[in-house]
Amino acid sequence: MLRLIQKDVRVIAAFGWLIMWLVAPSYLVPAMLAARAGGAFLWVNVAFGAAAIVSVCLLDARSGADRFIHSLPLTRTDVVRGRYGTAVVLALIVMLVGIAFGLTAGLASPDGVWPRWLSPDVGLAYLVVMALLIAVYLPCYFRWGYGAGTVVAAVLLAGLVIAGDAAGGAMGASPPGLPSGLVVRLTVAAVERWGLVVASIAGVAGGGLLLAASAALAARGYRGRQF
Amino acid sequence: MRADAVRAEDTGAEPLLEFREVSKRYEGFALDGVSFSVPRGFICGLIGPNGAGKTTIVKLLLNLVHRDAGRIELAGLDPAEHETAVKARIGFVHEVPSYYEHLSLKAIGRIVGSFYPAWDGALFAALLTDFDLPPRARFGTLSRGMRTKGALALALAHRAELLVLDEPTAGLDPVFRRALLERLAGYVSDGRASVLISTHITSDLERIADFVTYVRAGRVVLSATRDELAERWAIVRGGPALLEGDARALLSGWERAPHGVTGLTFDAPALRRRLGGRDVVLERATLEDIMFYTGRSC
Numbered sequence: 001m002l003r004l005i006q007k008d009v010r011v012i013a014a015f016g017w018l019i020m021w022l023v024a025p026s027y028l029v030p031a032m033l034a035a036r037a038g039g040a041f042l043w044v045n046v047a048f049g050a051a052a053i054v055s056v057c058l059l060d061a062r063s064g065a066d067r068f069i070h071s072l073p074l075t076r077t078d079v080v081r082g083r084y085g086t087a088v089v090l091a092l093i094v095m096l097v098g099i100a101f102g103l104t105a106g107l108a109s110p111d112g113v114w115p116r117w118l119s120p121d122v123g124l125a126y127l128v129v130m131a132l133l134i135a136v137y138l139p140c141y142f143r144w145g146y147g148a149g150t151v152v153a154a155v156l157l158a159g160l161v162i163a164g165d166a167a168g169g170a171m172g173a174s175p176p177g178l179p180s181g182l183v184v185r186l187t188v189a190a191v192e193r194w195g196l197v198v199a200s201i202a203g204v205a206g207g208g209l210l211l212a213a214s215a216a217l218a219a220r221g222y223r224g225r226q227f
Numbered sequence: 228m229r230a231d232a233v234r235a236e237d238t239g240a241e242p243l244l245e246f247r248e249v250s251k252r253y254e255g256f257a258l259d260g261v262s263f264s265v266p267r268g269f270i271c272g273l274i275g276p277n278g279a280g281k282t283t284i285v286k287l288l289l290n291l292v293h294r295d296a297g298r299i300e301l302a303g304l305d306p307a308e309h310e311t312a313v314k315a316r317i318g319f320v321h322e323v324p325s326y327y328e329h330l331s332l333k334a335i336g337r338i339v340g341s342f343y344p345a346w347d348g349a350l351f352a353a354l355l356t357d358f359d360l361p362p363r364a365r366f367g368t369l370s371r372g373m374r375t376k377g378a379l380a381l382a383l384a385h386r387a388e389l390l391v392l393d394e395p396t397a398g399l400d401p402v403f404r405r406a407l408l409e410r411l412a413g414y415v416s417d418g419r420a421s422v423l424i425s426t427h428i429t430s431d432l433e434r435i436a437d438f439v440t441y442v443r444a445g446r447v448v449l450s451a452t453r454d455e456l457a458e459r460w461a462i463v464r465g466g467p468a469l470l471e472g473d474a475r476a477l478l479s480g481w482e483r484a485p486h487g488v489t490g491l492t493f494d495a496p497a498l499r500r501r502l503g504g505r506d507v508v509l510e511r512a513t514l515e516d517i518m519f520y521t522g523r524s525c
Contacts, residue, residue, distance in 0.1 A: 003341045003342060006338075006341065007338050007341070010330075010334065010337075010338060011327050011330065011338075014327075014329050014330060014334075015329075059327060059329075062328075063325055063326065063327050063328045063329075063367075064323075064325030065325060065326060065327055066325075067321060067325050068324075068325055068326050070289060070290075070291055071289060071314065071317070071319040071321075072314060072339070072342045073310075073311045073312070073314040073315035073342055073343065074310075074311060074314070074342070075310045075311055076310075078311075226286075226291065226292040226293060227286065227291040227292065
């Protein structure tokens with residue numbers, strides 16, 4: 001699995017210059033508007049995390065590398081696990097980039113108040129959202145391929161976002177400075193109730209279980225495919 | 228028409244690859260009971276017209292499609308059960324090699340090498356030099372012939388026991404094409420490795436193949452050594468007597484020509500005996516002749 005993650009990181013790293021040009025301005029806008037639009041920061045992170053994961057799949061599809069990957073001494077289950085590993089690594093890298101920009105924005109804040117959205121509970125919420133996103137996207141990708149799989153996953157994720165936003169809204173007004181949405185609300189509430197350590201363990205364990213179940217489903221779909 | 232399956236035992240060499248009664252059914256096409264062997268240390272050509280089933284055979288070997296029946300073994304291992312071990316022994320060169328277009332050959336070599344225990348980085352670098360390939364050139368900027376050379380370097384550098392080449396010479400210049408064939412002959416010369424070439428450019432195989440397996444419409448029409456083909460298969464030209472009685476049964480295919488009949492026999496010595504002193508001419512059949520006439524059933 002490690003070799004597949006290294007492969008994917010090498011493949012996407014070649015676009016590092018493009019990513020830097022795109023990432024910096026995209027983070028700076030919400031960072032500069034942090035007082036009013038701090039909640040957007042989480043979704044900027046999620047958008048970049050999703051884009052990074054989809055890009056790796058796109059690069060395979062665009063270059064026809066599927067055929068090359070199938071000739072390597074790997075089982076299809078290995079390929080699936082490797083891509084899940086890559087997705088988690090990319091989600092963490094994007095989180096680190098987000099933290100770096102967030103810290104810069106927080107330190108540069110003129111009123112000296114640390115923004116509410118730059119906090120461990122929102123970071124934990126990001127990880128849970130990314131686990132959900134990966135758990136929905138990758139089984140679709142492995143079952144239907146890049147094109148159809150991405151469309152199916154987009155429809156499913158759009159449904160989840162709408163449902164999550166509606167459910168979050170039903171819980172009452174969002175606390176100031178926090179993004180809306182069910183996952184964020186539940187994560188913040190869990191941290192308040194059980195403390196950061198217990199909530200983090202629960203969040204990471206839950207996300208891990210979700211990803212394991214999703215990977216098993218993806219491997220099953222992928223093994224059934226013929227090329 | 229006949230479908231003799233040449234077994235590796237016939238050569239006295241250990242079989243490296245074996246297909247036994249392998250079937251795969253698609254909508255509108257079926258690979259039906261395919262059997263052939265590739266002994267270790269030999270080059271086997273897989274020929275047939277487009278859509279005959281050659282690519283399906285390669286896909287079955289790489290476990291890209293699932294067989295409906297039969298058995299496939301590479302060095303005694305079934306690719307469906309021992310996928311990793313089998314693929315580690317295979318070097319595959321596709322007709323249109325596909326790697327990450329934005330990466331250099333050197334970077335692709337680093338990636339590919341990490342998956343093979345027997346990867347030889349020095350050999351890969353030497354092969355790039357031999358093939359006149361710039362290591363830092365992006366794969367997407369290479370011509371089709373250069374891509375094939377690059378894919379071949381990648382396949383050779385992990386010292387594969389079985390090289391599987393799917394239409395490898397398409398897009399190659401004649402000079403490199405000849406050099407490639409010589410290199411393949413050298414690759415099997417120590418008796419460790421074998422080569423399976425799927426192609427419809429039969430002239431290449433006539434130079435180097437030890438065995439030829441001809442597939443048509445999903446079935447193995449013949450599987451024979453090059454020597455056996457030369458001895459037994461022949462083009463025969465003669466009068467209408469060729470189509471009479473026992474002689475006709477010895478023809479795989481025929482057509483009427485302006486001055487008589489031209490056909491293909493799968494048993495030239497027997498045909499000679501049957502026709503005695505009659506006015507017929509027998510010539511050595513090329514693989515192209517065999518493909519052409521067996522497509523014309525009597």
